[in-house]
Amino acid sequence: METLPAEVLRCVFDRLHWRDLLAVSSCATWTRDVAARDERAWERRCRERFTASELSRLTTKTEEEDREARASSASSASSAPRSWRRLFTRSVRDAVDAIDASRPTLIVTEYNEPTHYSRVRWAFSRCRDLALADLREFILSPNSSRPGGAQTDPDPPPTLLVLAGMTAILARDHASSSTAVVDALRAAGAGAGDAAAAADARDDVGARRVKVTTWTLGRLEGVGFRLRDDVFVVEGSLESLARDNPNDVWKRLGRGIRHETRDMEIVVVGPRRAHWWSALGGGGGGGGGGGAEVRP
Known part of the structure; x- marks a missing residue:
């Protein structure tokens, strides 16, 4: 499986339930990297799981928490960038x-x-x-x-x-x-x-x-x-x-x-x-x- 191209792995991961995907991504560093970098797939999962109003509320809440984290940190670089996977x-x-x-x-x-x-x-x-x-x-x-x-x-x-x-x-x-x-x-x-x-x-x-x-x-x-x-x-x-x-x-x-x-x-x-x-x-x-x- 490790020898498969990243595009093929993404196609396989894209068909997994989110629980199975999180389990697979915890098996090895390279599976975690492939699963974590596919932001388009995580965005699709967010839009499938949450209604439009729920997604808007979660996005606003995440942005507010990130602003508070940046304000309480000495360096703004310590705050992670926006990520659909992280939101999910x-x-x-x-x-x-x-x-x-x-x-x-x-x-x-x-x-x-x-x-x-x-x-x-x-x-x-x-x-x-x-x-x-x-x-x-x-x-x-x-x-x-x-x-x-x-x-x-x-x-x-x-x-x-x-x-x-x-x-x-x-x-x-x-x-x-x-x-x-x-x-x-x-x-x-x-x-x-x-x-x-x-x-x-x-x-x-x-x-x-x-x-x-x-x-x-x-x-x-x-x-x-x-x-x-x-x-x-x-x-x-x-x-x-x-x-x-x-x-x-x-x-x-x-x-x-x-x-x-x-x-x-x-x-x-x-x-x-x-x-x-x-x-x-x-x-x-x-x-x-x-x-x-x-x-x-």
């Missing part, structure tokens, strides 16, 4: 790091227990730059490979982690992203091949239900008079919320507790705990226990 790999690395850091915080121990927004604020902020491809590959596809070749957690993704990824995308532009997010949820909900596995609730990510309660400050009327505070309650499946966006729920989740929002709670809706007397034959009283998030 930095975005993937940042997404994986944000998801890995946020996952433990976003696992709930019991269904139907209110989670105050202050508990998940940090994790939601870490995930605010996720792209749609990151939601598909690193959150909704538990068996996909990571850049380093490791496997993601085989357990189903925590519902709040899915919600954080959806918030990052839909809060930026719900109108243009909702259809793609719904398609990603449906693809993740296809489950295994047989009907029994597909009917398992943990395989149907889009059918998971959440309830978001928001307390907002009443607006001012005249001098020294304020209308009463309002409470907005939104409940539904992740797919229905992604499609309909009731009460502008994604903007509210994206902003968090600020401006007109004075408080917020999120509930992962699941089976109700059975009453203690139901074991004594005292009626239906709700089915199933609370259960942990990792096994919806």
Whole structure:
């Protein structure tokens, strides 16, 4: 393979998935050089992976970080030139790091227990730059490979982690992203091949239900008079919320507790705990226990 012309190697590398390309480029110096120098191929991968708005935002973010690095360095030569490969790999690395850091915080121990927004604020902020491809590959596809070749957690993704990824995308532009997010949820909900596995609730990510309660400050009327505070309650499946966006729920989740929002709670809706007397034959009283998030 080492004897092949660089043009032939580029044609071969051009047909590889980006994970395989990064793995091959780490095998030897000459493979890394061939893969890294093909900026046209990396530009194509960037345009295929990111939407136009995501690519514009990533480019602006990278340029700002480069300016800050040059300003803090004694020599401007220490800053690397703009590179499509660097933009791609930095975005993937940042997404994986944000998801890995946020996952433990976003696992709930019991269904139907209110989670105050202050508990998940940090994790939601870490995930605010996720792209749609990151939601598909690193959150909704538990068996996909990571850049380093490791496997993601085989357990189903925590519902709040899915919600954080959806918030990052839909809060930026719900109108243009909702259809793609719904398609990603449906693809993740296809489950295994047989009907029994597909009917398992943990395989149907889009059918998971959440309830978001928001307390907002009443607006001012005249001098020294304020209308009463309002409470907005939104409940539904992740797919229905992604499609309909009731009460502008994604903007509210994206902003968090600020401006007109004075408080917020999120509930992962699941089976109700059975009453203690139901074991004594005292009626239906709700089915199933609370259960942990990792096994919806």
